[in-house]
Amino acid sequence: xxxxxxxxxxxxxxxxxxxxxxxxxxxxxxxxxxxxxxxxxxxxxxxxxxxxxxxxxxxxxxxxxxxxxxxxxxxxxxxxxxxxxxxxxxxxxxxxxxxxxxxxxxxxxxxxxxxxxxxxxxxxxxxxxxxxxxxxxxxxxxx
Amino acid sequence: xxxxxxxxxxxxxxxxxxxxxxxxxxxxxxxxxxxxxxxxxxxxxxxxxxxxxxxxxxxxxxxxxxxxxxxxxxxxxxxxxxxxxxxxxxxxxxxxxxxxxxxxxxxxxxxxxxxxxxxxxxxxxxxxxxxxxxxxxxxxxxxxxxxxxxxxxxxxxxxxxxxxxxxxxxxxxxxxxxxxxxxxxxxxxxxxxxxxxxxxxxxxxxxxxxxxxxxxxxxxxxxxxxxxxxxxxxxxxxxxxxxxxxxxxxxxxxxxxxxxxxxxxxxxxxxxxxxxxxxxxxxxxxxxxxxxxxxxxxxxxxxxxxxxxxxxxxxxxxxxxxxxxxxxxxxxxxxxxxxxxxxxxxxxxxxxxxxxxxxxxxxxxxxxxxxxxxxxxxxxxxxxxxxxxxxxxxxxxxxxxxxxxxxxxxxxxxxxxxxxxxxxxxxxxxxxxxxxxxxxxxxxxxxxxxxxxxxxxxxxxxxxxxxxxxxxxxxxxxxxxxxxxxxxxxxxxxxxxxxxxxxxxxxxxxxxxxxxxxxxxxxxxxxxxxxxxxxxxxxxxxxxxxxxxxxxxxxxxxxxxxxxxxxxxxxxxxxxxxxxxxxxxxxxxxxxxxxxxxxxxxxxxxxxxxxxxxxxxxxxxxxxxxxxxxxxxxxxxxxxxxxxxxxxxxxxxxxxxxxxxxxxxxxxxxxxxxxxxxxxxxxxxxxxxxxxxxxxxxxxxxxxxxxxxxxxxxxxxxxxxxxxxxxxxxxxxxxxxxxxxxxxxxxxxxxxxxxxxxxxxxxxxxxxxxxxxxxxxxxxxxxxxxxxxxxxxxxxxxxxxxxxxxxxxxxxxxx
Numbered sequence: 001x002x003x004x005x006x007x008x009x010x011x012x013x014x015x016x017x018x019x020x021x022x023x024x025x026x027x028x029x030x031x032x033x034x035x036x037x038x039x040x041x042x043x044x045x046x047x048x049x050x051x052x053x054x055x056x057x058x059x060x061x062x063x064x065x066x067x068x069x070x071x072x073x074x075x076x077x078x079x080x081x082x083x084x085x086x087x088x089x090x091x092x093x094x095x096x097x098x099x100x101x102x103x104x105x106x107x108x109x110x111x112x113x114x115x116x117x118x119x120x121x122x123x124x125x126x127x128x129x130x131x132x133x134x135x136x137x138x139x140x141x142x143x
Numbered sequence: 144x145x146x147x148x149x150x151x152x153x154x155x156x157x158x159x160x161x162x163x164x165x166x167x168x169x170x171x172x173x174x175x176x177x178x179x180x181x182x183x184x185x186x187x188x189x190x191x192x193x194x195x196x197x198x199x200x201x202x203x204x205x206x207x208x209x210x211x212x213x214x215x216x217x218x219x220x221x222x223x224x225x226x227x228x229x230x231x232x233x234x235x236x237x238x239x240x241x242x243x244x245x246x247x248x249x250x251x252x253x254x255x256x257x258x259x260x261x262x263x264x265x266x267x268x269x270x271x272x273x274x275x276x277x278x279x280x281x282x283x284x285x286x287x288x289x290x291x292x293x294x295x296x297x298x299x300x301x302x303x304x305x306x307x308x309x310x311x312x313x314x315x316x317x318x319x320x321x322x323x324x325x326x327x328x329x330x331x332x333x334x335x336x337x338x339x340x341x342x343x344x345x346x347x348x349x350x351x352x353x354x355x356x357x358x359x360x361x362x363x364x365x366x367x368x369x370x371x372x373x374x375x376x377x378x379x380x381x382x383x384x385x386x387x388x389x390x391x392x393x394x395x396x397x398x399x400x401x402x403x404x405x406x407x408x409x410x411x412x413x414x415x416x417x418x419x420x421x422x423x424x425x426x427x428x429x430x431x432x433x434x435x436x437x438x439x440x441x442x443x444x445x446x447x448x449x450x451x452x453x454x455x456x457x458x459x460x461x462x463x464x465x466x467x468x469x470x471x472x473x474x475x476x477x478x479x480x481x482x483x484x485x486x487x488x489x490x491x492x493x494x495x496x497x498x499x500x501x502x503x504x505x506x507x508x509x510x511x512x513x514x515x516x517x518x519x520x521x522x523x524x525x526x527x528x529x530x531x532x533x534x535x536x537x538x539x540x541x542x543x544x545x546x547x548x549x550x551x552x553x554x555x556x557x558x559x560x561x562x563x564x565x566x567x568x569x570x571x572x573x574x575x576x577x578x579x580x581x582x583x584x585x586x587x588x589x590x591x592x593x594x595x596x597x598x599x600x601x602x603x604x605x606x607x608x609x610x611x612x613x614x615x616x617x618x619x620x621x622x623x624x625x626x627x628x629x630x631x632x633x634x635x636x637x638x639x640x641x642x643x644x645x646x647x648x649x650x651x652x653x654x655x656x657x658x659x660x661x662x663x664x665x666x667x668x669x670x671x672x673x674x675x676x677x678x679x680x681x682x683x684x685x686x687x688x689x690x691x692x693x694x695x696x697x698x699x700x701x702x703x704x705x706x707x708x709x710x711x712x713x714x715x716x717x718x719x720x721x722x723x724x725x726x727x728x729x730x731x732x733x734x735x736x737x738x739x740x741x742x743x744x745x746x747x748x749x750x751x752x753x754x755x756x757x758x759x760x761x762x763x764x765x766x767x768x769x770x771x772x773x774x775x776x777x778x779x780x781x782x783x784x785x786x787x788x789x790x791x792x793x794x795x796x797x798x799x800x801x802x803x804x805x806x807x808x809x810x811x812x813x814x815x816x817x818x819x820x821x822x823x824x825x826x827x828x829x830x831x832x833x834x835x836x837x838x839x840x841x842x843x844x845x846x847x848x849x850x851x852x853x854x855x856x857x858x859x860x861x862x863x864x865x866x867x868x869x870x871x872x873x874x875x876x877x878x879x880x881x882x883x884x885x886x887x888x889x890x891x892x893x894x895x896x897x898x899x900x901x902x903x904x905x906x907x908x909x910x911x912x913x914x915x916x917x918x919x920x921x922x923x924x925x926x927x928x929x930x931x932x933x934x935x936x937x938x939x940x941x942x943x944x945x946x947x948x949x950x951x952x953x954x955x956x957x958x
Binding site: 002003004007011014015018019021022025026027028029041042043056058059061062063082083084085098 | 514515517522526529533536537540541544554555556557558559560564567568702703704705785786917919921
């Protein structure tokens with residue numbers, strides 16, 4: 001057999017192995033319901049529930065942050081993150097979580113946020129000089 | 144109705160826009176003229192036009208840069224680019240960074256480097272000038288079109304950096320002719336980019352990208368002009384130059400990521416990083432096969448293909464990073480500026496040229512009927528190039544998942560653990576590449592003396608094994624077989640090339656460049672492996688771990704450590720204390736003292752302070768931390784703030800004096816003169832009434848009743864303060880004026896007079912006890928990372944030496 005055909009066969013074999021591995025390593029964007037069924041590490045896309053409290057008490061535990069999120073099917077779930085609260089999560093428009101379901105909670109290992117940040121160029125913030133507060137009057141109620 | 148706006152400086156934008164159009168037009172003209180000049184050699188006039196157009200293009204590109212720089216430097220916020228990427232507070236040297244923060248600026252940078260390279264080619268390329276410059280100017284024209292920013296048939300072509308704010312963003316304030324008085328400052332530069340590496344990294348990277356066109360152009364010219372064999376020789380030094388600058392640019396980017404980003408590392412297999420390393424790897428492969436072809440006549444097609452595909456991949460990389468296709472998979476790509484289809488066209492044009500030429504000229508390409516000998520250098524160079532290419536295919540396929548989704552409408556997510564996913568493959572490829580770059584150096588072209596080869600290869604192998612054992616033992620990576628293998632292959636590369644370097648110094652000086660570059664590569668591999676494999680989070684929160692309800696306690700303790708001001712905590716070898724912060728707006732620096740204490744004597748053996756800082760920039764997404772790193776010869780200690788009390792940032796801003804929000808609920812007392820009131824830090828004595836009280840700014844009217852209440856505040860610490868809140872009746876309404884005793888955090892109000900009870904009502908407001916300052920931080924130890932940086936520098940030097948050598952091999956042409 002010619003050397004070039006041997007090399008060709010080896011490369012094809014590696015290529016097939018690569019495709020298989022990329023396929024098995026790749027994940028899907030799913031929902032909390034699916035996460036509950038599969039019990040595997042996956043991505044969940046959703047939005048923050050801004051009505052409920054975001055819990056982060058670094059004085060108690062600097063590595064515990066929890067919040068509630070709606071996934072794309074509008075299912076709500078409590079999310080627990082082992083780490084410091086990502087800055088500005090309150091302003092996020094969309095959240096992509098990596099992690100898995102543990103009981104009724106989603107334990108996230110990574111949080112990726114889409115924020116209306118610098119790249120969102122549809123708003124001009126106008127700064128106006130605020131009127132100086134000359135008087136420190138406080139009207140009292142007439143009793 | 145047209146509004147006449149006040150205060151706008153429209154001239155630099157108009158001039159700039161003129162240069163933009165000029166740069167596109169001249170590039171196109173130059174490209175076409177060079178094309179005809181290459182095809183009609185007898186006519187000199189084409190070349191004259193082409194050169195004239197090229198020099199006009201140089202003027203235009205420099206003009207664009209000058210206008211844009213002037214706009215940013217003069218803070219002309221009527222221009223969108225200045226408003227979106229800079230602010231008044233920005234130090235001058237970062238104005239340069241804001242120049243290329245946007246896509247338009249980085250396209251300009253690319254064009255600028257292309258004209259610099261063009262100038263070199265015009266003077267040096269001799270008989271290659273016409274065809275090579277035709278290709279370069281084609282690329283220049285395509286890049287120029289990205290900046291035009293005019294609408295043609297309802298489609299916007301390009302995105303101009305000179306667009307005005309009011310044109311870019313519709314908003315009600317632009318109905319106001321003097322809207323500029325309200326737009327007082329720009330949004331500023333992303334704090335992450337405010338780093339000195341960001342001043343130097345983008346230009347180097349773009350010089351690398353721009354330089355990739357030159358070997359591509361030589362390849363195209365070689366096929367087009369049927370000078371198949373000749374283009375390789377002048378192509379090699381250019382390919383080496385591109386590899387060197389792009390490599391240096393990538394390493395600088397990784398240094399920036401390590402110094403300024405909060406990734407916690409120097410390489411994260413982020414799609415943007417991948418996009419820049421892919422063409423680098425293919426061009427490295429190309430260089431090796433080009434050298435093999437030059438010396439043996441084998442693998443011509445592979446060499447040409449790799450050279451051409453490298454530049455196509457550069458364009459693909461810019462499509463990935465600039466079209467917005469990566470979306471949520473990458474944290475630091477640009478978003479779509481409406482250039483999506485234009486970028487696709489850019490890709491298609493150059494891919495088309497490549498495929499067309501390769502197919503058309505396939506039959507006429509030089510080839511040798513004989514197969515390569517197994518004991519020949521060209522055979523193994525070819526294998527090495529193949530391995531690098533396969534490694535690239537893996538990176539491309541995994542990185543392109545979002546592109547597949549866009550093309551096929553699927554919704555596949557990229558691997559959940561990208562670092563493991565890529566490392567799994569790339570570690571294997573790296574082992575093979577390391578081994579190849581070691582023993583291939585002992586091979587000769589065409590035919591090697593087998594006995595000599597084994598003698599040299601095995602001798603180095605034994606030394607490499609000893610070195611591996613030492614390295615593995617000292618760095619502690621012996622737990623994983625793959626790590627040992629990788630260290631061995633890298634060590635083998637270093638040892639074998641060290642031997643070649645030894646011979647080079649003795650007289651075979653030609654081999655110096657290659658030997659040095661390969662040694663650098665080996666060191667880089669070892670450094671990357673050891674730092675990535677053995678870095679450990681040292682801020683582990685295990686000693687005072689408090690379990691929180693609703694949380695699984697079996698999980699590993701977290702990576703973040705909580706520190707209260709002035710309270711030392713033991714962390715591994717160090718006793719760390721958060722000693723306060725200092726504000727240098729817009730940054731807040733958190734001072735953390737590290738002390739190493741000798742256990743027996745209890746004496747401090749080593750002490751240093753790290754000052755990681757954070758910038759609170761609400762417009763950019765809140766608190767953004769920048770790490771501080773203590774560098775040692777053998778390891779680095781990397782510290783990053785992950786959360787902090789927001790107070791430090793609020794205090795930095797001028798406080799609001801009027802509100803009561805900062806105070807606790809008041810205590811209300813009905814008092815008589817002589818009474819004593821308690822507060823947290825002392826007591827207050829009601830001393831008397833002042834019936835002639837006056838109020839600043841308010842002239843007294845006849846029917847006004849203005850009464851002051853004389854209070855004396857006695858603090859526990861011994862100080863006393865006088866305060867006189869005032870009560871006022873005017874026209875049947877009552878008002879009162881509070882007095883603050885700021886030192887004690889007190890606000891006192893004389894809020895009522897109750898004649899029925901003969902009492903005076905006093906309200907005492909107190910500020911809450913200031914919470915102790917705290918920070919949450921993360922510290923990571925990176926061992927032996929200096930190997931990585933050192934290897935990178937050595938490799939770059941090696942490339943430089945090779946460029947000199949290969950440049951000398953170009954025979955002077957008779958023109």
